[in-house]
Each structure stands twice: as C-alpha cells, then as structure tokens.
Amino acid sequence: MLDSRLPLALNGGGLVWPDEGPIAVFAPSPDADLDGIPKERAKIVHDFYPAHAAWSGRGFDVAVVSEDSYAAAVVCLPRAKTEARAMIAEACALSKGVVVIDGQKTDGIEGILKAMKARVSVHGPVTKAHGKLFWIDAPAADCFADWAAGPQLGEGGFWTAPGVFSADGVDLASALLADALPGKLGKQVCDLGAGWGFLSAHILMREGVEAVHLVEANHMALECARRNVSDPRAEFHWADGTDWAPAFKLDTIVMNPPFHVGRAAEPQIGQAFVASAARLLAPHGHLWMVANRHLPYEAELKTRFMQVDEVGSDARFKLFHASRPLRKRRGQS
Template structure:
C-alpha cells in the first residue's frame, strides 16, 4: 500500500519531490514501489535478489557507493523491529542534510517505530492511509535514539552468527532442527540447501565426510553473509539467487530444504510447491529430497507428481519430515 500513502504524502507535502532530487530507496517490497521514481537519480538498497536483478535490468543503480549523500531517503520498514531501526539508521546517514521518509503497515509495527523516533525527532509530516503510516523527518533537526545503529549481530546457541531480519534470527528454527535429526549421516556426493538462511543445515552437511560439495542458495544477501561465517569449509558455494530460477551446473545427488510458505506475510502454499518442483528439476534420476514442513501444508500431491517414491519419515504434531526419491522430472528427460 506504499503507493497509496505516497500519493497522500505528495498532496500534503508537495514540495518534497519537486525538482531533480536524488533519492535513495531502501528495502523496496515490490517492483512497482519504484514506479514513481526516476532511474537516473534513484539508487536502491536491497538484499533481495528478486528485487535486485530486475531493478538492475531496468537501469536502477542497485550498488550505491558506501558514502552516499542524497536529498531524500525512502525506507520501507520490515516486520523485524531490529532491522527496521537499522534501515532507518541507514536512511539517516545517507540524507544528513535532506529528508527521510519512513513507510510501513500497522501490522508490521510502524506505529512503535514512529513513537520511538518521536522522542528524539520532530516530524515534518505524519499521515495514515491504507492500514499503515508514512512520515517524514529531517536528520539535521534531531538525533536517532542512542540504541539505534547499524551492523548489529547475534549469536544463536553461542555458535551461529545471525543479523536482524533474517529468518529465525534469534533461535534455531524448530522445523529445521527436526529435519536435521532425520538427515542420514551417509549422504554423499553433491547437494544443495534450498533457502539456506544463516546456514544451520549446511553446517551439518559440510561436516559429513561423504559430502563433496554443497550449493547454499538464498534470496537474501544478508542471510548468505551469515551462512558464510557459519559454514567455513571449502565444500560450500554460496549463491545469491532465487531457488525457483536457479539451475545447478550439474544435477545433484541430494537437496535439503525447509521451504517458505509466506509471501508478504500471507500464506502462499504455491511457493513451497515451486521449491519442490525446482528440487525435482535439479536432482539426478536417483536423487533424494529431504524436506520439512508444517504438518497442515498439503504438499503430498505435488510431491507425488514429481517424485516416483516418497514417504513421511518423521515428525510431530507441528511438523512433518518427508523423504522423496527418484524425481520424475529427470526420469522423463532421461528414460
């Protein structure tokens, strides 16, 4: 709903975007978020390859220099409060003499962020629209709260490095932990971790003597940076890509995954199904898929269409672990 709030902002603060002002757009959620901004004077900060690749093709500069100084920074706030504070800090630093625009949905917590900031900074304008808020402030007129800064990190189990905003940033995801218990210790050859996150499963895989190499794939550059710190053997190749579009240079012996099933906060079963199809397309004819999912998600039908054999090998009342073997996608190509 950013576009609706942007329209209201332009009506109430008409001078903000007048002229050829330089803009830094931080954390776009959708390609259409950039529709109203000129390619030639807009740079984009995103860690999501699904935004980075097409926006780069369109002509946007998605690799701005470190010491950027622009007239306006626009920050679309994520659900993670820690990451939201970090992104506002980034906007503050990139527009020291200009303006920072923050936008977000109420369900994602923008009200609390606005209230925290209001203790230190006076807003030029603050508006509500489309179940969210948009506000503007000038960094020159105040300071951020003292505990707001960038590059924060965390350690899970005193072992794994994570950062705000990545999936399961403050604990080991229970579904992934369950899947690890059912992964055989004799997995061998070449494999992949689809949606590696900060590397919990890949860490296990890289320590198996019979595993030769692992492709660790994720759409989030921040998550991959964490995984690269947590998984340090030469077996692992970190790939910033969309699992749904990635093709392995060579068909794989095994794939592990805990596929996502939300898009913009809404349940999206088709997303998990596409992960399963991609896995089938990237496995050798006798390859295996090891996956975990929430018990209520009906993935069995799509698995049956793309694998000759499959079975539930473990689980509990919340999650199920499935082993699927002999992908039909490969069998049909190589009878």
C-alpha cells in the same frame, strides 16, 4: 501502499525533495510504483534476490548494500521490528536531507512513528490504505545510532542478523531435519533456501560430501552463512531457490523451504521449491525436507517424485524423504 501515500505527501502535503542528488529507496516491494521519485535519481537498495532482479528488470539502479551518502532517503518498513529500526538508522546516517518512512499498520508503523516522535520533529503523517507515511528533516547522523544492528553471534555460536529467518536462534524444524539426515548424502549436496547455514553445517558432517551448495535469496542471510560455514567445500549462491540453474545435477537436496513473504502463509512458495528440487536432482537423487504440518506439500511431492515417504514428525512438523525425480515432458511446468 507507498504508491498511494507518497504522491499525497508530495502534492500539497509538504514533502519536498532536494533539488539534486540521488534518493535512496530502501526495500520497496517489487511491484511498487515510485510515482514522485524521478527514475534517474532513484537508487534502490534491496538485498532480496527476486526483488533486486525485478527492480533491475524495470531499469532502475539497484544495489545490494547502500552507498556512502544520498540527498534523501525513503524507508519502506519491513515486518521485523529490529530490522526496521536498523534500516531507519542506516537511512538517517547516510541521508543529507529528508528521510521518509512508509509502512503498513500490520508492519508496526504506529510504533515506529511514536518512537521517532519522542526523538525528533516529524512531519505528516499521511494516512491511507491501512498505513502511514511521515518524514523528518535532515537528521543528525547519529540520532538513531542505537537502532543500528548487523550480524551478531547468537545461540549455539551461530551468526544471525535482524530480518533473517530464525534470527533469534536455531529453527525447530531445521533442527528436526538435521537430526534425521542419513550418514551419507552423496558428493554434491544443496541446501536450498540455506538461510544462515544451520543445515549446511550439519550436511558437511556427513561422509563423502565433496561440495555443499548454499542457495539463498536473502543476501544478509548468506553473509551470515559465510561466517557460520567456513569449510572450503561450501559454495555460496545468492539466487532464487525456485529458478537457480547450475550446470550440473545434484545427488541430494536438503531444505526447509520458506512459505511466506508477508504475514499470510503462501504454500505455493514451498511447492515451487519442491518443483525446483526435482529439476535440480540427478535421476538417482534424493530430497530431504521438513515442513509445517498444516502445509499441503504431499500432492506436489508425489507429482514430482516416484517415491515419497514421511519419515518422521512431531506435533508441528513433518519430515519427507523423496527420491527418483520425475522428468516433466517438454511444455509441462
């Protein structure tokens, strides 16, 4: 963890911050301790809504996108290799001083270290807690320019971006769900956890839809969705799908909910999406959902909806249609 490695680098390891100026910290985990970075100088760059909100709640200066320049930068390595390289390229282009890279072995820090050593002089590394931290002196702005990456037009004419779910093409589960949607979905429809907008594009093909609400926590994914779903009936919401709270009830929710943040499956995330769907739907509302076959969602669906049916499946995925959400009594979650 950054918490354990950064203090070692600063206290006798040779890492020194510039005397003044902002220090960008790209994509730190919400519970990280930035010990060693003065709070008044730290500029958090995070486009994942829950993490952004968590850092704001802790009193830090947080931005969705980076500013023009920083005195120094810290990159907390994400899991996706292309996204990690793009983040490093951005940090190097914007930092006037040292650039620090920190990450776990499971997130590819060894490969990044090797690749950067082939181009520039590297200081460190500090090795602890199954990860490494190293840094480079003020790099030339373009020394990693070939690692830069942003939204790109891909399979089927859809825009995606590094680090976005299903960045390499249409997700098979979402495709299965899109094919199963009925001809009518109601007037107010929500794509909960919309990603780059594949399901929303299909929702808008259904009869009678007056608005589709794309709710997505990943800001870059939502920016891709804006390119992919140009229909004026589309409304975009950068928000956490588990606590989004519009002023109206919905006729239908369509979703392929996330089930992990790191590498390990976390089915409680999908269960929270089911609970959120029940909360957001009108009494006559319908939920159409796809999930990996091994994930335990049936019990949560039956707790939250009066009617639950498995309406299709293949070797990997299950399709559910749930209706008539059950209202929890006051005091129940």
